[in-house]
Amino acid sequence: MEVHGGACSSATPHSEEEMELRRGPWTLEEDVVLMNYISSHGEGRWNSLARCAGLKRTGKSCRLRWLNYLRPDVRRGNITPEEQLLILELHSRWGNRWSKIAQHLPGRTDNEIKNYWRTRVQKHAKHLQCDVDSKQFKDVMRYLWMPRLIERIRASSANSNATESVAEYGNLAAGDHTFDAGTGWSGLGEIVKPGPESPATTVSSSGAAGYEVAEKLKAGEAIQLSLPAQIGCGGGLWPEPSLPSPGYGYQALPELEQYWGLGGEISDNLWNLEDFCYLQQ
């Protein structure tokens, strides 16, 4: 969408130097002005938009306010387990490419995802005394956190006697959706198994959980979630009916630590693993 028409001359009567620009939190009045202006003129050309709308804000500020807050399709509220799973998966592929990740979570902004990562994910890394970029923490995410999320998704689906959330995630991951066709969910269809540098390549990997697991959940299949081949207990079906809650991930932990060459410092801090799975309240 672009700014239409030429109602506002580019020859502004006030330069930014002489016009005192507002900063800080937006007021309700400013929000209304911005929304009204965009609804009738469209978005884009943010600097001139700010001038023409009579907002004493920078174009950047207007753009940010619109994209992150006022846009009608902005989705607010807690990040769902399905979204958490996607964020973990996509971040493992792309790193801090927040806007790229956000393209696959309709209604979520890059800012929101970035905030989620910094406040929640990095907090857990800190509790586990890992660096968020360390192999240890990435393995915790891949082999413990993501399976737990899948478990939660599955459980909530079963509890509600409806497959809606899982089906939604399955559709989302498989590209079977109706969101933005250009940049929406369908991109996830490109998800591939991890490369040869990953120890998980020797077996089915939850590194591709976002796609493979959703497909299997959708089909009601048991999930083949395997650990690195170096870890003895890899290759089992998950969740195994005989395993007590919380399931597979915890069982694998000592072997993961051995694999990492650690001596229990991770498990000593796993008291808060439950918190990995934030559920909507």
Next chain:
DNA sequence: AATGTGTGCAACCGCCCATTT
């Protein structure tokens, strides 16, 4: 009740790249 501390998130900053003049 007052104060301190931690947390979440909206907003800003600075850099970079693409487009326009």
Next chain:
DNA sequence: TAAATGGGCGGTTGCACACAT
């Protein structure tokens, strides 16, 4: 072709609120 401008991005900051002491 160079300079100016617009816009996108990741990183950072600061405020408001909740909770603890």
